[in-house]
Amino acid sequence: MKVIPEKKSTEKKCELCGSDCNVLADLGNQPLANKYPANKDAFKKEKFWHLKALICSNCFCGQLNEMIDRSEMFEDYYYLSSVNAELNKHFDDFAKDLLDFNFVLDVGSNDGILLRPLKNNNVKCLGIDPSINVGEIANNEGLETIVDFFNMDSAKYIKENYGKPDAIVASSIFTHLEKPKDFIESLEYLISNNGEIFIEIEYLLNLVKKCQFERFYFDRPFYYSVTSMKNIFEENNLVLTNVKEISPHGGSLRLSFMKRDHNLKIDDSVKNFLELERNFFKSSNVNDFQKEIEKNAKDLVDLLNKDNLTIAGYGAPARLATITNFANIDINKIKYVVDDSPLKAGRYSPGMHIPIVNKDHLLKEKPDLLVVFAYEYIESIFEYTKQLGIPHYQPIPPKQIK
Numbered sequence: 398m399k400v401i402p403e404k405k406s407t408e409k410k411c412e413l414c415g416s417d418c419n420v421l422a423d424l425g426n427q428p429l430a431n432k433y434p435a436n437k438d439a440f441k442k443e444k445f446w447h448l449k450a451l452i453c454s455n456c457f458c459g460q461l462n463e464m465i466d467r468s469e470m471f472e473d474y475y476y477l478s479s480v481n482a483e484l485n486k487h488f489d490d491f492a493k494d495l496l497d498f499n500f501v502l503d504v505g506s507n508d509g510i511l512l513r514p515l516k517n518n519n520v521k522c523l524g525i526d527p528s529i530n531v532g533e534i535a536n537n538e539g540l541e542t543i544v545d546f547f548n549m550d551s552a553k554y555i556k557e558n559y560g561k562p563d564a565i566v567a568s569s570i571f572t573h574l575e576k577p578k579d580f581i582e583s584l585e586y587l588i589s590n591n592g593e594i595f596i597e598i599e600y601l602l603n604l605v606k607k608c609q610f611e612r613f614y615f616d617r618p619f620y621y622s623v624t625s626m627k628n629i630f631e632e633n634n635l636v637l638t639n640v641k642e643i644s645p646h647g648g649s650l651r652l653s654f655m656k657r658d659h660n661l662k663i664d665d666s667v668k669n670f671l672e673l674e675r676n677f678f679k680s681s682n683v684n685d686f687q688k689e690i691e692k693n694a695k696d697l698v699d700l701l702n703k704d705n706l707t708i709a710g711y712g713a714p715a716r717l718a719t720i721t722n723f724a725n726i727d728i729n730k731i732k733y734v735v736d737d738s739p740l741k742a743g744r745y746s747p748g749m750h751i752p753i754v755n756k757d758h759l760l761k762e763k764p765d766l767l768v769v770f771a772y773e774y775i776e777s778i779f780e781y782t783k784q785l786g787i788p789h790y791q792p793i794p795p796k797q798i799k
């Protein structure tokens with residue numbers, strides 16, 4: 398592997414281990430990626446910050462240069478996991494691995510996507526999720542969900558009222574946590590002595606490898622490596638015992654942790670991933686990332702400018718904002734974006750203000766080409782969009798997928 402000259406480190410130290418950080422990606426001025434302005438007055442009030450992704454030179458944890466006040470952030474565009482066929486399959490399969498546990502707690506349980514198959518298999522389970530709307534949907538279906546954040550207070554409440562779980566799951570929420578160490582402390586408090594904690598994360602190494610720069614945005618302060626996860630859990634006497642590759646969100650990992658005072662068997666996968674990261678992040682990959690991003694953004698713009706095509710987008714997830722603001726893509730390049738959430742339709746994309754419409758619009762104003770921003774769900778999207786008979790592209794790197 399190519400050895401590269403040392404990159405100038407930034408002022409900021411790693412939030413997790415205090416070591417120097419290097420700049421991984423500079424994504425320019427960006428708005429909040431989950432705040433969809435409703436009208437032109439709202440455009441004027443939109444705030445922008447400089448979005449830079451850094452990487453720690455020691456634990457390889459990705460993190461942002463700036464932490465935006467959380468109170469600026471959350472609005473009520475709740476996302477229901479269970480409407481998505483690919484995610485349902487993922488959690489149905491996951492539930493099969495959990496059948497031998499006595500009591501499973503799902504942290505960030507959303508609308509009960511994991512609780513449902515567990516309950517169907519008679520596994521005692523409980524969810525906890527801070528969203529009132531989403532928790533209500535799960536509870537109405539008989540999938541018991543505490544509406545709260547997971548922290549020491551709610552962990553104590555669960556212990557007193559339900560007992561200690563021997564399995565705790567937290568899927569796709571770690572990256573959003575502002576204080577991951579407090580969260581881990583509560584996990585360690587609540588898990589039973591021989592219990593197992595399963596954390597599912599998007600994997601920073603895959604994100605870099607696949608040039609998925611659009612996954613950086615202000616709602617997510619951390620982007621984890623296996624090394625960084627292992628280190629911060631160990632600080633709370635939780636040992637990484639296994640690392641498994643899983644499919645959702647394009648190249649994620651499931652990490653298993655257990656308490657240290659237990660006769661632990663550490664799977665070889667742990668050692669293998671640590672070694673992989675040492676080689677990968679010490680190589681040219683980190684320095685070349687910015688060039689890769691710029692090349693991909695240019696290729697996308699070239700595609701959008703081609704032959705005066707009418708182009709529409711499908712899916713307005715947060716990363717739509719990162720891509721369009723970085724590559725300066727507005728209504729002149731993408732006429733409108735379709736989203737399945739009725740709460741987003743009628744609004745505009747953050748920063749670049751591309752109109753968001755519901756999917757019926759595709760038939761009224763038929764495009765020549767569709768850029769699928771939520772490309773990992775292409776199979777379910779294509780069920781509807783195949784009737785258009787037009788090419789479907791993923792944005793980064795731009796290539797035809799259907």
Ligand SMILES: [Zn+2]
Binds near residue numbers: 414457
């Ligand atoms: Zn670090």
